[in-house]
Amino acid sequence: MESDSGHLNDLSVVKSVSLTSALEKELERLILTGELEPGERINEIHLSNRFGTSRGPIREATRSLEAKGLVEVVRNRGVFVRRLSVEDAIEIYDVRAALFGQAGRLLAERMTDELLAELTRLVDEMDVVAERGSFDEYYPLNLAFHNLIVSSCGNRTLMAEYHRFVNKLHLFRARALVQGGGLAVSNREHRAMLEALASGDGDRAQMTHWRHVALAKRRLIAAVDGASRID
Template identity: 35%
Template sequence: MARLEYDESENLVNSLRGKVFNQLRKQILTGVYKPGESLIELRLSEELGVSRTPIREAIRQLELEGLVQSIPNKGVIVKGVSEQDVEDIFIIRTMIEGLAARWAAEKITDEEIKELQEALELEEFYTIKNDAQHLMTYDSKFHDIIFKASKSRPLMHMLSTFHFYIQSARNNSFETPGRPVKALDEHRAIFEAIKNKDADTAEKLTIQHITNASMNFNKTHQK
C-alpha cells in the first residue's frame, strides 16, 4: 500500500489526520477493508508511514460516521456500508444532483460544455470496450463537471462530503448487466438538456437517471 504524501508547509497534525481519515474511509467504501475485518493501529501506521496518533484520530472519526465499531476485547472492526446506506445515498443523490443539473444548465460555460462532451465520449469509448475501471472514472467525471458547472460553493461542499459514498453507490449501480449502456444513454440526454440550457429537463432527467440506478441496485441485491 502506498504511503501518504503531504506538504510540509501545512500544519502536519491536521494534514496527516485528514489525509489518513480520507484514505481509510476510501479503502472501506471501495472494499479494500471489508466488513468484519479488524483495523490494527500498528499495522496501519506501518502501511501509511505515519505515527499511531493520526491513525487513532482517524479511527475515531470513522466511528462517528458509522464505518467502524470499537468492540471491547476485539478492537476496531469495519462495518462498511450497508445496503440501506446505499439506498439512502441514492435518495440524497436525487435531491442534490438534480439541483446541480438544474443550476448547471443555467450557468454552464462553453468550455465546461466541451469538457462534459469529452467525458461523455470517453465514457462511450470505455463502455464499448467493456472497461469497467475507466468507465467508472469517466462516469464520475461527467457528474463532477456538472457539479462544477452549478457554480454553487455550498452544493460543492455537500458533494465533497459525500464524495466517496456517492462513488460507492455509483459503482454498485453498474453491477446489473446492461446498466452501463443504459446509463450512457441517460447521460447523453442529460448532456443535451444542459447544452440547450433546459434546466427543467436537465433536473428531471438527472433525477430519473439516479432513480434508475437505484432500481438496478435493488434488483441486484434482492434476497
C-alpha cells in the same frame, strides 16, 4: 509491512498538516481501496506500530472517520470499518439523486460553451466504449462526467456532500452490483441530461439528473433481487 513505507514517508514528510489529518487521509485511503475490509476491526496498537506514532493521533483520526460515516466505534471493543447493507446503499442512492439533481439545476443556470463541449466529448467517448461493452474503459469516463457536473455547479458544499456519499458506497459489500446495468442505456440518459443542460432549463436539468440516479438505483435493486434469487 515494508510495502507500506511509501505512504509512511508521505506521512512523516508533511509535518505541517498535523499527524492526525495525515493519518486520517491514509486510513480513508486504506478503507476506500478495500485494504481494510468492511467489518474489519481497526487495531490501534497495530496501526501505531505500522505508522510509527502513538495511539493518540490514530484515535483522533478514527473519531473523524466515524463522523464521516466510514467507521463505527463500539465502546471497549474498538472501531470497525463500516459495512453497508443493501438498504443503506439504496438510501444513499436517494440522497445522491437529490444532490445530483440539484447540481444539474445549478449547472444549467450557469452553463458555458466550453463546459458543454467537454461534457459532450465525454458522452461521445462513452458511446464508443459502450458499443465495445468495455466496462473498464467506461467506468472512468462515467466518473469524470459526473464529477465534472458536480464540480462545476458552483456549490462547494453540495459538491463535498455528493462526494462523501459516493465514497460511502465503496463500503457496500456487494459493490459490484452498483456498477451493473447496460452501458448504452445509461449513456442515453447522459444525452438527455446534456440536452437539458444546454437548454438552460433548470427544472428540466434537475429532473433528468435526478432520474439518472433514480434509474441507477432501480438497476441496483433489480441486480440485488436477481442475486438473492440465485443465492
